[in-house]
Amino acid sequence: xxxxxxxxxxxxxxxxxxxxxxxxxxxxxxxxxxxxxxxxxxxxxxxxxxxxxxxxxxxxxxxxxxxxxxxxxxxxxxxxxxxxxxxxxxxxxxxxxxxxxxxxxxxxxxxxxxxxxxxxxxxxxxxxxxxxxxxxxxxxxxxxxxxxxxxxxxxxxxxxxxxxxxxxxxxxxxxxxxxxxxxxxxxxxxxxxxxxxxxxxxxxxxxxxxxxxxxxxxxxxxxxxxxxxxxxxxxxxxxxxxxxxxxxxxxxxxxxxxxxxxxxxxxxxxxxxxxxxxxxxxxxxxxxxxxxxxxxxxxxxxxxxxxxxxxxxxxxxxxxxxxxxxxxxxxxxxxxxxxxxxxxxxxxxxxxxxxxxxxxxxxxxxxxxxxxxxxxxxxxxxxxxxxxxxxxxxxxxxxxxxxxxxxxxxxxxxxxxxxxxxxxxxxxxxxxxxxxxxxxxxxxxxxxxxxxxxxxxxxxxxxxxxxxxxxxxxxxxxxxxxxxxxxxxxxxxxxxxxxxxxxxxxxxxx
Amino acid sequence: xxxxxxxxxxxxxxxxxxxxxxxxxxxxxxxxxxxxxxxxxxxxxxxxxxxxxxxxxxxxxxxxxxxxxxxxxxxxxxxxxxxxxxxxxxxxxxxxxxxxxxxxxxxxxxxxxxxxxxxxxxxxxxxxxxxxxxxxxxxxxxxxxxxxxxxxxxxxxxxxxxxxxxxxxxxxxxxxxxxxxxxxxxxxxxxxxxxxxxxxxxxxxxxxxxxxxxxxxxxxxxxxxxxxxxxxxxxxxxxxxxxxxxxxxxxxxxxxxxxxxxxxxxxxxxxxxxxxxxxxxxxxxxxxxxxxxxxxxxxxxxxxxxxxxxxxxxxxxxxxxxxxxxxxxxxxxxxxxxxxxxxxxxxxxxxxxxxxxxxxxxxxxxxxxxxxxxxxxxxxxxxxxxxxxxxxxxxxxxxxxxxxxxxxxxxxxxxxxxxxxxxxxxxxxxxxxxxxxxxxxxxxxxxxxxxxxxxxxxxxxxxxxxxxxxxxxxxxxxxxxxxxxxxx
Numbered sequence: 001x002x003x004x005x006x007x008x009x010x011x012x013x014x015x016x017x018x019x020x021x022x023x024x025x026x027x028x029x030x031x032x033x034x035x036x037x038x039x040x041x042x043x044x045x046x047x048x049x050x051x052x053x054x055x056x057x058x059x060x061x062x063x064x065x066x067x068x069x070x071x072x073x074x075x076x077x078x079x080x081x082x083x084x085x086x087x088x089x090x091x092x093x094x095x096x097x098x099x100x101x102x103x104x105x106x107x108x109x110x111x112x113x114x115x116x117x118x119x120x121x122x123x124x125x126x127x128x129x130x131x132x133x134x135x136x137x138x139x140x141x142x143x144x145x146x147x148x149x150x151x152x153x154x155x156x157x158x159x160x161x162x163x164x165x166x167x168x169x170x171x172x173x174x175x176x177x178x179x180x181x182x183x184x185x186x187x188x189x190x191x192x193x194x195x196x197x198x199x200x201x202x203x204x205x206x207x208x209x210x211x212x213x214x215x216x217x218x219x220x221x222x223x224x225x226x227x228x229x230x231x232x233x234x235x236x237x238x239x240x241x242x243x244x245x246x247x248x249x250x251x252x253x254x255x256x257x258x259x260x261x262x263x264x265x266x267x268x269x270x271x272x273x274x275x276x277x278x279x280x281x282x283x284x285x286x287x288x289x290x291x292x293x294x295x296x297x298x299x300x301x302x303x304x305x306x307x308x309x310x311x312x313x314x315x316x317x318x319x320x321x322x323x324x325x326x327x328x329x330x331x332x333x334x335x336x337x338x339x340x341x342x343x344x345x346x347x348x349x350x351x352x353x354x355x356x357x358x359x360x361x362x363x364x365x366x367x368x369x370x371x372x373x374x375x376x377x378x379x380x381x382x383x384x385x386x387x388x389x390x391x392x393x394x395x396x397x398x399x400x401x402x403x404x405x406x407x408x409x410x411x412x413x414x415x416x417x418x419x420x421x422x423x424x425x426x427x428x429x430x431x432x433x434x435x436x437x438x439x440x441x442x443x444x445x446x447x448x449x450x451x452x453x454x455x456x457x458x459x460x461x462x463x464x465x466x467x468x469x470x471x472x473x474x475x476x477x478x479x480x481x482x483x484x485x486x487x488x489x490x491x492x493x494x495x496x497x498x499x500x501x502x503x504x505x506x507x508x509x510x
Numbered sequence: 511x512x513x514x515x516x517x518x519x520x521x522x523x524x525x526x527x528x529x530x531x532x533x534x535x536x537x538x539x540x541x542x543x544x545x546x547x548x549x550x551x552x553x554x555x556x557x558x559x560x561x562x563x564x565x566x567x568x569x570x571x572x573x574x575x576x577x578x579x580x581x582x583x584x585x586x587x588x589x590x591x592x593x594x595x596x597x598x599x600x601x602x603x604x605x606x607x608x609x610x611x612x613x614x615x616x617x618x619x620x621x622x623x624x625x626x627x628x629x630x631x632x633x634x635x636x637x638x639x640x641x642x643x644x645x646x647x648x649x650x651x652x653x654x655x656x657x658x659x660x661x662x663x664x665x666x667x668x669x670x671x672x673x674x675x676x677x678x679x680x681x682x683x684x685x686x687x688x689x690x691x692x693x694x695x696x697x698x699x700x701x702x703x704x705x706x707x708x709x710x711x712x713x714x715x716x717x718x719x720x721x722x723x724x725x726x727x728x729x730x731x732x733x734x735x736x737x738x739x740x741x742x743x744x745x746x747x748x749x750x751x752x753x754x755x756x757x758x759x760x761x762x763x764x765x766x767x768x769x770x771x772x773x774x775x776x777x778x779x780x781x782x783x784x785x786x787x788x789x790x791x792x793x794x795x796x797x798x799x800x801x802x803x804x805x806x807x808x809x810x811x812x813x814x815x816x817x818x819x820x821x822x823x824x825x826x827x828x829x830x831x832x833x834x835x836x837x838x839x840x841x842x843x844x845x846x847x848x849x850x851x852x853x854x855x856x857x858x859x860x861x862x863x864x865x866x867x868x869x870x871x872x873x874x875x876x877x878x879x880x881x882x883x884x885x886x887x888x889x890x891x892x893x894x895x896x897x898x899x900x901x902x903x904x905x906x907x908x909x910x911x912x913x914x915x916x917x918x919x920x921x922x923x924x925x926x927x928x929x930x931x932x933x934x935x936x937x938x939x940x941x942x943x944x945x946x947x948x949x950x951x952x953x954x955x956x957x958x959x960x961x962x963x964x965x966x967x968x969x970x971x972x973x974x975x976x977x978x979x980x981x982x983x984x985x986x987x988x989x990x991x992x993x994x995x996x997x998x
Contacts, residue, residue: 178917
């Protein structure tokens with residue numbers, strides 16, 4: 001039992017504890033959820049230090065003998081920060097829901113911790129089957145979070161969210177079974193080894209179909225244009241905590257899947273699809289930004305801005321450059337922090353004014369100076385102001401895409417400009433001007449609990465913007481490995497199709 | 511020769527589960543008029559005891575597997591597995607029946623006797639190694655279930671259900687019997703292994719076409735029993751009209767037994783002409799899944815919804831049959847066990863919620879169940895998630911093994927279409943979840959009675975079963991894998 005197992009076990013225990021605690025003692029349930037999620041976060045920070053020191057925290061025990069399924073988990077530079085992001089945001093979600101969630105408190109916190117388990121599991125799993133299990137498990141609590149505690153159209157949004165993801169993951173399941181029938185293993189490192197040694201070689205057609213099966217599942221989750229239509233509904237209708245977890249972590253499941261599985265396992269197909277995918281990503285960047293600009297609803301605006309930001313991530317991933325990939329992974333974290341913060345702040349505004357419409361606000365800066373100051377910092381982070389986090393990620397992605405194809409960069413950079421437009425315009429309309437009757441009577445400044453919910457995120461924005469070296473080195477190592485794998489295979493396939501027994505080393509020497 | 515016609519004691523012991531059930535059921539019939547109506551729960555208690563005894567006997571006789579009665583019965587792993595499943599289905603049917611029969615004021619010995627007889631028939635079906643025995647088992651099981659479907663004599667819908675079930679069922683059995691006759695005419699035997707040898711031997715002259723015809727006729731008969739498309743028409747009406755515990759029973763017990771003989775006949779006797787019947791099963795599987803799932807989307811009556819869902823699930827199992835492999839057989843076995851748990855559990859909740867006279871059967875009637883009775887709602891959620899196929903439930907592993915077997919046999923398109931089908935299916939199960947948790951309590955949920963001990967057991971046991979099959983499927987799957995070899 002190492003630290004990683006503990007990070008997986010604690011939310012599970014918290015979930016079960018939440019189930020057995022009596023329904024009436026709501027305060028106890030909240031405290032228990034907070035304690036479990038904080039302890040989980042504390043333990044997971046240890047993972048960060050460990051990975052920087054080169055540790056992997058591997059656990060590999062058989063779960064089912066036939067078919068051969070293992071509980072195999074480990075972390076590397078790719079997954080560790082995403083795990084910490086999940087465990088970091090969970091206690092924050094507990095804190096911000098403290099007052100807001102008043103009905104069925106027990107279920108709410110139980111589902112939140114179950115969601116945390118699913119998310120950490122997705123990032124930690126090293127067995128394709130286990131990955132799929134966690135992938136689906138994370139779906140169920142989110143479905144309930146949106147459907148029970150959401151806004152008016154919550155049921156529509158919850159069902160749409162579930163069905164979209166389910167349809168995608170069914171294709172992925174078919175691909176996973178296909179790989180198992182070919183190789184007799186679900187083990188991810190084992191599969192990588194087979195691929196690079198040439199013991200598993202997929203024909204061009206097979207590789208393309210498998211790639212697409214995985215890719216569609218992940219692209220729905222990211223979401224990539226034109227598969228994004230579930231996202232605005234789900235984000236807008238979810239309760240604040242749900243929106244935060246959805247935008248900050250769940251979308252990253254898709255991005256992570258692209259880097260972890262699509263690229264290294266099917267490099268040939270990934271490379272030949274890359275131009276198309278990059279174009280879709282760029283359309284997403286510009287389209288998301290333009291649609292965000294005209295939204296009357298703040299939450300919807302932030303949701304569409306996510307479509308735009310995640311376009312950058314996908315563009316970076318499919319640039320096939322070290323810096324582009326590093327930037328994409330870093331941008332996943334940045335988006336998690338800054339969009340999470342935006343949703344929290346919008347949630348604070350909603351709790352005061354009970355409206356999400358921009359027209360109902362105006363002049364908020366007068367009654368709530370702290371709230372508006374923090375909102376400003378977050379806005380600036382989101383549009384990529386230097387010394388704040390998003391700048392680093394976007395810069396690296398654009399640099400990487402420029403190395404791949406300069407035209408992409410020109411169009412993608414438009415997205416940066418547009419994001420400044422819609423975010424600053426939002427800020428202006430909500431916070432400046434004269435405070436109306438409703439605003440001045442209902443909107444007050446942040447309470448201590450609300451500060452506690454948002455300050456950690458602001459700190460992270462500055463830290464990640466100023467000193468990215470705390471995070472990037474392990475990411476680069478992991479990305480380098482992914483890139484190596486894509487090169488090994490491609491060269492291998494192109495240059496020596498006849499000599500299938502050659503090892504990766506030989507291919508690399510060539 | 512004649513000596514072998516007298517059953518040895520070992521052979522009688524292999525028939526022990528059926529003997530136990532038959533004796534108890536006959537006793538019920540005799541005692542019913544004598545005891546009158548004073549002893550309400552006695553029959554239920556004794557049914558459970560008899561079923562537990564039969565299950566223990568089924569497990570016990572597996573220590574010494576082999577044939578019985580001149581090779582007419584075959585007690586092997588496969589038979590034992592399905593014996594345990596159908597007897598288990600019986601137990602899970604009796605448990606919610608206590609409350610149901612109390613509520614409808616219809617407790618008689620007859621009900622339990624019929625149930626036991628039906629299970630006897632299914633036990634015979636799954637152990638039979640020979641077409642005539644299969645037919646006899648099929649008839650015992652079917653006739654008892656026709657009567658059970660119309661058990662509530664004064665209910666119009668129940669009468670309609672029984673009549674429909676009986677008429678269509680008789681037709682289907684006749685088709686099956688016609689197939690048996692053709693086989694006997696051509697091969698001179700009804701023993702599955704002998705039939706197989708005759709087909710392989712090629713001594714049939716111009717007969718192969720008739721072997722095909724016989725297989726097709728049996729396919730019609732069995733397709734009806736498992737409610738696979740295009741022979742599924744009866745299922746929604748019968749499930750809707752039959753008393754809810756009976757509907758639960760029909761959707762699991764006879765279906766499991768029918769699948770058992772489906773597998774045994776088609777993978778033993780007709781295994782040599784597999785490439786011929788595979789397309790038939792392929793089409794039927796796809797049609798069942800698609801028709802069941804899409805029709806279920808628009809149902810407002812929960813029993814009809816579950817009926818269409820059961821058609822779709824029959825389609826999944828037919829995929830396993832289309833795989834024509836031992837892996838496929840094992841997958842089908844596992845699926846039937848998982849399906850029995852989750853479907854009976856779901857029906858038990860329906861029976862609990864519907865109230866006297868089964869008034870509350872709309873999907874809308876589940877509104878607010880999550881608030882009024884969180885425990886019941888949570889258990890139903892487990893069943894529904896399992897029916898959707900979410901990991902860590904038996905339904906997921908069942909589906910996983912089936913589609914794995916199908917891909918193993920290169921049924922790529924069937925797999926992809928089947929998996930997409932199960933994404934469609936998620937929608938109508940989610941509707942029930944939406945109702946339970948995301949709507950304000952309606953009349954049905956407000957009037958719901960507390961759980962009785964029988965109902966609690968009828969909900970908790972299948973839920974445990976569903977979760978155990980979902981988290982530790984290894985043991986059951988190993989057993990199914992070892993027992994799935996018909997032809998060595």
